[in-house]
Amino acid sequence: MSTDRGRPRARRSPTSGRATIYSVAERAGVSIATVSRVLSGTAVTSPEATERVLKAAHELAYVPQNSAKSLASARYQTHAVVIGSLDGPYYSELLMGYEEVAARHDQELLLVVADLPRRARTLADLRARVDGVMIAQMDIPAEEIAALAALIPVVVVGRTRLEGCDVVISESTDTANALTRHLIDVHGRRRLVFVGDPDQSSDVAARHAGFQAALTESGLDPVAEPLRVPYTEQGGDAAVALVLGLPSRPDALVCANDEVALALGAGLRRRSIVPGADLSLTGWDDVTAARYVRPGLTTARQPVREMGGRAAELLHRRVGGSAGPVGQHVLATEAVIRQSCGCPD
Amino acid sequence: MSTDRGRPRARRSPTSGRATIYSVAERAGVSIATVSRVLSGTAVTSPEATERVLKAAHELAYVPQNSAKSLASARYQTHAVVIGSLDGPYYSELLMGYEEVAARHDQELLLVVADLPRRARTLADLRARVDGVMIAQMDIPAEEIAALAALIPVVVVGRTRLEGCDVVISESTDTANALTRHLIDVHGRRRLVFVGDPDQSSDVAARHAGFQAALTESGLDPVAEPLRVPYTEQGGDAAVALVLGLPSRPDALVCANDEVALALGAGLRRRSIVPGADLSLTGWDDVTAARYVRPGLTTARQPVREMGGRAAELLHRRVGGSAGPVGQHVLATEAVIRQSCGCPD
DNA sequence: TTCGGTACTGTAAGCGCTTACGGAGCCACG
DNA sequence: CGTGGCTCCGTAAGCGCTTACAGTACCGAA
Numbered sequence: 001m002s003t004d005r006g007r008p009r010a011r012r013s014p015t016s017g018r019a020t021i022y023s024v025a026e027r028a029g030v031s032i033a034t035v036s037r038v039l040s041g042t043a044v045t046s047p048e049a050t051e052r053v054l055k056a057a058h059e060l061a062y063v064p065q066n067s068a069k070s071l072a073s074a075r076y077q078t079h080a081v082v083i084g085s086l087d088g089p090y091y092s093e094l095l096m097g098y099e100e101v102a103a104r105h106d107q108e109l110l111l112v113v114a115d116l117p118r119r120a121r122t123l124a125d126l127r128a129r130v131d132g133v134m135i136a137q138m139d140i141p142a143e144e145i146a147a148l149a150a151l152i153p154v155v156v157v158g159r160t161r162l163e164g165c166d167v168v169i170s171e172s173t174d175t176a177n178a179l180t181r182h183l184i185d186v187h188g189r190r191r192l193v194f195v196g197d198p199d200q201s202s203d204v205a206a207r208h209a210g211f212q213a214a215l216t217e218s219g220l221d222p223v224a225e226p227l228r229v230p231y232t233e234q235g236g237d238a239a240v241a242l243v244l245g246l247p248s249r250p251d252a253l254v255c256a257n258d259e260v261a262l263a264l265g266a267g268l269r270r271r272s273i274v275p276g277a278d279l280s281l282t283g284w285d286d287v288t289a290a291r292y293v294r295p296g297l298t299t300a301r302q303p304v305r306e307m308g309g310r311a312a313e314l315l316h317r318r319v320g321g322s323a324g325p326v327g328q329h330v331l332a333t334e335a336v337i338r339q340s341c342g343c344p345d
Numbered sequence: 346m347s348t349d350r351g352r353p354r355a356r357r358s359p360t361s362g363r364a365t366i367y368s369v370a371e372r373a374g375v376s377i378a379t380v381s382r383v384l385s386g387t388a389v390t391s392p393e394a395t396e397r398v399l400k401a402a403h404e405l406a407y408v409p410q411n412s413a414k415s416l417a418s419a420r421y422q423t424h425a426v427v428i429g430s431l432d433g434p435y436y437s438e439l440l441m442g443y444e445e446v447a448a449r450h451d452q453e454l455l456l457v458v459a460d461l462p463r464r465a466r467t468l469a470d471l472r473a474r475v476d477g478v479m480i481a482q483m484d485i486p487a488e489e490i491a492a493l494a495a496l497i498p499v500v501v502v503g504r505t506r507l508e509g510c511d512v513v514i515s516e517s518t519d520t521a522n523a524l525t526r527h528l529i530d531v532h533g534r535r536r537l538v539f540v541g542d543p544d545q546s547s548d549v550a551a552r553h554a555g556f557q558a559a560l561t562e563s564g565l566d567p568v569a570e571p572l573r574v575p576y577t578e579q580g581g582d583a584a585v586a587l588v589l590g591l592p593s594r595p596d597a598l599v600c601a602n603d604e605v606a607l608a609l610g611a612g613l614r615r616r617s618i619v620p621g622a623d624l625s626l627t628g629w630d631d632v633t634a635a636r637y638v639r640p641g642l643t644t645a646r647q648p649v650r651e652m653g654g655r656a657a658e659l660l661h662r663r664v665g666g667s668a669g670p671v672g673q674h675v676l677a678t679e680a681v682i683r684q685s686c687g688c689p690d
Numbered sequence: 691t692t693c694g695g696t697a698c699t700g701t702a703a704g705c706g707c708t709t710a711c712g713g714a715g716c717c718a719c720g
Numbered sequence: 721c722g723t724g725g726c727t728c729c730g731t732a733a734g735c736g737c738t739t740a741c742a743g744t745a746c747c748g749a750a
Contacts, residue, residue, distance in 0.1 A: 018472075020706060031730045036708060043709090046728065063473040067421070068706035070412035071735045081456070086441050092431035099458045108474075111426070111454040113444045127363075128408040129453075233633075262637055288578075289634035292607055365736060376700045381738060388739090391698060413736035416705045 019060035028056035039064065078108040079315055080130040082123070084137040085113070087232075088259060089287050090304055094136055094157060097308025105316045107131075114140070127152040132315045138201040153318040155311045159202045160328065166318065167328045168311045170302040172203060175333040176210025176284075177217075179300060180254060182335070183280045184218050187342040189252035192220070195239050195264065196256020197228035204231075204256045207284060211254050223250045231256055236263025244271065251279045258283035258290050258299055265293065265340065281340040295345075296338030303331045364405035373401035384409065423453040424660055425475040427468070429482040430458070432577075433604060434632050435649055439481055439502060442653025450661045452476075459485070472497045477660045483546040498663040500656045505547045505673065511663065512673045513656045515647040517548060520678040521555025521629075522562075524645060525599060527680070528625045529563050532687040534597035537565070540584050540609065541601020542573035549576075549601045552629060556599050568595045576601055581608025589616065596624045603628035603635050603644055610638065610685065626685040640690075641683030648676045 025032045030049055037043040038053040045053075056062075070076050079102055083091050099109055110130055114122060114137060123144065126133055132153040135145060146163050148154055154165040183189040192215060198208040208226060215222055227242045229235035239260060243250065255261035261283030265275045275281040276295035283290060283299040290297035310329055317323035337343055370377040375394055382388040383398040390398075401407075415421050424447055428436050444454055455475055459467055459482060468489065471478055477498040480490060491508050493499055499510040528534040537560060543553035553571060560567055572587045574580035584605060588595065600606035606628030610620045620626040621640035628635060628644040635642035655674055662668035682688055 022706080032707080033709075033730060033732095034728090037729090040708085044728070049729080061469075063470050065416070065706055066474040067412045067415035068735090069708080071410070071416050071737085072706075072708040074708095074735075076412070078455075086431075086437035092437050095456070096431050096458070099456065103458070103463065109456040110423075111440070111444065111456040113441070113448070118448065124406070125408050129411040259633075262633075266637060287634075288604075288607075288632070289637045292611060292634045292638045294639055367736080377737080378700060378702095378739075379698085382699090385738080388699095389697070394699080410736050413705090414738080416707085417736075417738040419705075419738095 019057075019062040021062075021064070024053065024056045024060055024062050027060065028052040076129065076131045077106060078110055078130045079312070079319075080110045080112050080126045080133045082112045082114050082133060082135045082137055082140075084115075084139060088285070090285055090302075091136065093304040094308040094311075097305035098134060098312045099308075101309040101312035102316070105312070107312070107316060119144075123148055124151070131319045134311050134315055136311075138203070153315060155315045155318065157307055157311050160206070161202055164326060166311075166314045166323075166326050168307050168314065168331070169203070169328065170304075170307060170331045170333045172206035172333065173210035173213070175300050175335055176207040176254070177214045178210075179282055179298070179335050180211045180214035181218070182298075182337070183252045183254070183282070183341055184214065184220065187252075187280055189280050190220060191223040191248060191250045192252040192254060193222060193224050193243070193246070193250040194226040194254050194256075195229065195243075195260055196226060196231060196235075198226055199228075200231070207254075207256060223248055229260065231260055233259055233263040236260040236265075237267055239264045240267030240271070243268070249279075253279060253281050255281070255283050258285045258287040258297060261297055261299070261340075262287075262289055262293060265297070275340045276342055280342050283340075286336050290336075291338070293340075295340045298338045298341035298343070299336050301334045301336050303333070306331055363410075364402075364407040366407075366409070369398065369401045369405055369407050372405065373397040421474065421476045422451060423455050423475045424657070424664075425455045425457050425471045425478045427457045427459050427478060427480045427482055427485075429460075429484060433630070435630060435647075436481065438649040439653040439656075442650035443479060443657045444653075446654040446657035447661070450657070452657070452661060464489075468493055469496070476664045479656050479660055481656075483548070498660060500660045500663065502652055502656050503546075503548050505551070509671060511656075511659045511668075511671050513652050513659065513676070514548065514673065515649075515652060515676045516678045517551035518555035518558070520645050520680055521552040521599070522559045523555075524627055524643070524680050525556045525559035526563070527643075527682070528597045528599070528627070528686055529559065529565065532597075532625055534625050535565060536568040536593060536595045537597040537599060538567060538569050538588070538591070538595040539571040539599050539601075540574065540588075540605055541571060541576060541580075543571055544573075545576070552599075552601060568593055574605065576605055578604055578608040581605040581610075582612055584609045585612030585616070588613070594624075598624060598626050600626070600628050603630045603632040603642060606642055606644070606685075607632075607634055607638060610642070620685045621687055625687050628685075631681050635681075636683070638685075640685045643683045643686035643688070644681050646679045646681050648678070651676055 021032045021035050025035045030053060034045060034049055035053050038045050038050050081098060086092060102109055112122060133148060134155050136157040138159060142162055145156060149164040156162050156165055157168045160167055160169055194208050194211050196204050198205040224246055227239050229238045255264060261281055265281050268275060283297050286299045286301040290299050339345055366377045366380050370380045375398060379390060379394055380398050383390050383395050426443060431437060447454055457467060478493060479500050481502040483504060487507055490499060490501060494509040501507050501510055502513045505512055505514055539553050539556050541549050543550040569591055572584050574583045581604060600609060606626055610626050613620060628642050631644045631646040635644050684690055
């Protein structure tokens with residue numbers, strides 16, 4: 001019947017008893033369009049209508065259904081955050097920094113822990129679920145990231161040399177250089193070894209480059225190839241054996257991160273080789289434990305929280321279309337001199 | 346015209362160029378219903394249709410639009426994870442454990458860091474965005490949680506005495522008791538003090554209860570009221586002054602967590618009071634630093650990862666409706682004896 | 691041959707929003 | 721008094737799915 005034509009189509013059943021835009025409209029005596037306009041502030045509405053809608057919405061404890069909003073507006077108000085693990089303070093700190101800024105822009109966070117096995121599916125699927133993706137995981141191939149970046153805005157943290165997406169990193173090479181120079185110039189070290197695999201992440205590669213540069217500038221050669229161990233406690237334990245197996249005992253160990261340095265230091269000490277005295281030991285990241293061990297671990301502090309914040313800001317802009325050409329954002333790093341290099345307390 | 350009646354309504358424009366269920370249906374030569382059935386596996390489809398749909402979907406790189414799915418099915422396939430902070434290893438570990446199990450059930454994770462200021466809005470809004478909520482934050486009032494639990498399935502980790510939702514905790518009282526008895530019976534401590542505020546969290550309250558019970562069972566009285574400091578490094582620093590200000594110097598400090606214990610230990614040592622020798626010091630949580638400091642910190646290890654996993658499992662069941670009555674799930678805790686209590690290396 | 695099942699499939703309604711479009715009411719101006 | 725412009729509002733189409741319902745085709749039993 002044509003008498004039906006003018007009114008909103010009959011609703012099914014009140015599915016969940018939850019208020020919808022229809023119930024709010026009815027209670028406020030306006031159309032759903034007006035409710036939408038009032039609540040999203042996208043168009044002018046009369047003071048009376050505005051007030052009535054607000055009142056009705058409040059009385060019904062109305063919360064807009066997220067899925068309906070997204071479907072109609074083609075916006076998710078959500079960023080995906082892709083990390084490989086939450087081990088150690090690095091990712092936690094990064095996530096906190098990211099969250100803070102994202103929340104300021106009313107963006108929600110979808111946490112994706114992307115193991116290798118489940119990655120392929122997940123990563124591509126994200127484009128049907130979020131507005132943009134932040135990646136802070138080292139072991140995802142560059143091509144995979146590039147493919148994703150072609151579908152949806154992507155910002156990457158902590159690694160470099162990526163095409164088509166913004167990158168946020170902290171300065172590594174110069175600081176690693178300075179730290180290494182400190183060992184050479186101040187502590188007179190001559191037989192230095194880098195502990196960590198430069199090929200595993202561009203970040204570590206940059207640190208290694210700084211290390212290498214410092215040696216070259218001082219006319220030295222490394223005592224050995226980098227000791228390629230994983231960036232974990234286990235890696236540090238493994239490094240103990242490698243160090244002891246070296247033809248000539250090094251007098252300085254520059255580690256890719258604190259975890260490795262701490263485990264390596266503890267292992268050496270068990271063999272009566274005392275970091276700070278018998279050799280210099282440095283880490284990277286300034287984890288909490290670094291300032292509790294004795295001797296305190298000389299290391300470098302990345303502005304991790306700020307990196308997260310910057311990444312969130314960038315991605316938000318990029319999603320909103322108000323960002324310039326993609327580029328690389330480098331934040332400053334600070335060397336933290338404690339005693340494991342040989343400095344006095 | 347009635348000739349139009351039989352065919353699917355005309356689509357607007359190909360909004361984003363992305364494949365939809367319509368394009369897949371068209372390419373496969375079937376209806377969208379069949380596509381949906383094939384891809385979700387909710388009904389039998391002929392081998393030929395199945396294959397054609399799969400092929401078309403693959404060729405078009407089709408990913409179902411999450412918002413449309415949710416809107417139509419009233420399911421989000423997402424859990425909210427509410428935490429107060431990611432500081433320290435506790436929350437990271439919890440989150441990892443949770444994520445692992447949630448992923449196994451194909452549930453996504455919405456990360457909500459709920460500061461006090463933004464909490465009220467966020468928490469209630471979650472019901473229009475996720476299927477269930479996991480809360481691992483200590484400072485949310487019980488009533489607020491109860492209110493949320495009335496709207497949507499909720500599971501709480503690490504605190505007790507909550508109505509209407511599942512609770513996952515680790516055993517605290519007995520382990521705290523055992524740890525305290527160790528100090529009394531093995532190390533002959535008599536002047537014990539608890540460091541931490543039992544009123545801040547039910548978890549710490551339980552540890553304090555165990556501490557208190559051990560004293561009572563041994564016919565002792567605590568030397569002083571609990572030193573009510575925050576559970577942070579700053580709290581530990583503050584505790585140093587409190588300890589030194591005590592009328593009688595305690596010979597054992599039982600701390601609410603490792604962070605406090607580590608900072609307190611470092612502070613005391615600076616005053617030439619050596620943990621392990623001059624007094625016993627214990628923590629709780631077994632953070633990474635606990636095994637690197639000297640003396641190694643005697644502490645207790647909660648099965649944090651398992652707690653996260655259990656919580657995810659519970660919430661998934663509860664959302665699916667296949668869970669029994671709400672209840673409390675207690676996992677075992679393990680005392681970790683190192684040297685800060687006075688034990689030899 | 692007829693009829694009831696069984697195995698699939700298509701049609702279309704509906705999920706709860708956003709938003710283009712057009713209309714109503716009102717004022718100022720010619 | 722007619723007209724143009726402005727402000728506010730309602731109508732309805734559409735977002736891309738799921739799923740109830742109603743076939744259709746085919747087979748075996750009566």
